[in-house]
Amino acid sequence: xxxxxxxxxxxxxxxxxxxxxxxxxxxxxxxxxxxxxxxxxxxxxxxxxxxxxxxxxxxxxxxxxxxxxxxxxxxxxxxxxxxxxxxxxxxxxxxxxxxxxxxxxxxxxxxxxxxxxxxxxxxxxxxxxxxxxxxxxxxxxxxxxxxxxxxxxxxxxxxxxxxxxxxxxxxxxxxxxxxxxxxxxxxxxxxxxxxxxxxxxxxxxxxxxxxxxxxxxxxxxxxxxxxxxxxxxxxxxx
Numbered sequence: 689x690x691x692x693x694x695x696x697x698x699x700x701x702x703x704x705x706x707x708x709x710x711x712x713x714x715x716x717x718x719x720x721x722x723x724x725x726x727x728x729x730x731x732x733x734x735x736x737x738x739x740x741x742x743x744x745x746x747x748x749x750x751x752x753x754x755x756x757x758x759x760x761x762x763x764x765x766x767x768x769x770x771x772x773x774x775x776x777x778x779x780x781x782x783x784x785x786x787x788x789x790x791x792x793x794x795x796x797x798x799x800x801x802x803x804x805x806x807x808x809x810x811x812x813x814x815x816x817x818x819x820x821x822x823x824x825x826x827x828x829x830x831x832x833x834x835x836x837x838x839x840x841x842x843x844x845x846x847x848x849x850x851x852x853x854x855x856x857x858x859x860x861x862x863x864x865x866x867x868x869x870x871x872x873x874x875x876x877x878x879x880x881x882x883x884x885x886x887x888x889x890x891x892x893x894x895x896x897x898x899x900x901x902x903x904x905x906x907x908x909x910x911x912x913x914x915x916x917x918x919x920x921x922x923x924x925x926x
Contacts, residue, residue: 695753696721696847696878697742697772702750702760704734704741711737713902714750719847724869724879726889728913728924729899735882736777738899739849743767743774755846769796773845777852777882779832781839783825787816790824790835794842802844803875809838812871813864830861837868847878854885866892886924890914898923 697719704712712734719725727735741748744764752760759767768774781790791806810817813834819827824835833853840848850869854862866888873879873892883889889896890910898906898913900923906913913919 694721695719696723696755697880698751698753699738699742700751700753702738702741702748702752704737704746704748706737706746711902712741715899715902715904717897717904717907719878719880721846722873722876722878723895724873724881724893726881726883726893726896727899728883728886728889728896730924730926731884733899734902735899736851739774739851739880739882742849743772768843768845771844771846773840773843773848775837775840775848775850775853777855779829779836781824781827781832781835784823786821786823787827787835788820790839791842794839796843802842803877804838804841804844806842809841812868813838830857830864833857833861833865834868837865837872841872841877845877847880848872849880849882851882852884853881854883854888862888 695718700716702712702715715738727738729735737746740746742752744762744767748760750760751758754770754772757770788806791809810820815831816834824832827835837853853865869879870892881889893910895909896913897904898919905923906919
């Protein structure tokens, strides 16, 4: 495997439990450098648990290799410091802090100069720039989602995992999120995306995995999944 297609993340036979419930049952997949990979499936199949387990929020069994280092069982802050960003589903911003203050909190250090600057974020999203001194809690849902993603970028991650970024957003904002994710990947940041909207996942992903019953049941590119009606009917369609 050439350096340009080296694995950023490699998950092998990962298991996870909530109490006695066996949620993840041998999940394996890879994400390569600069690649957008979508994790698809119906609600409740273990997609969110997968990225929480990778991030150290749920105790794992199995192997989780990030940037050639075994991180299974390490605390979340150590994994984050290695360059893995995580954008949770609940748009976890600080509502009493301004947009600018939220972004500053995402920086690894006040002197760091990574791929992203606050000015660049504001250039990409004029709405956030116009609200730079507004408290995060009064932003719209779409603006909060953008802020959450951009705050993660301020830490200059090499890869980010994003859980349902377009949930509940208007179609126009959904397109803005898709554009942002493409721009992130263009700058060499790998993305593991959990997304309910197949149209977005199919548009921006290089590869897709489908989960069912705590396992990966399909791996391929968007074109092959679109051509596999049986997989879509069994594992994706409601």
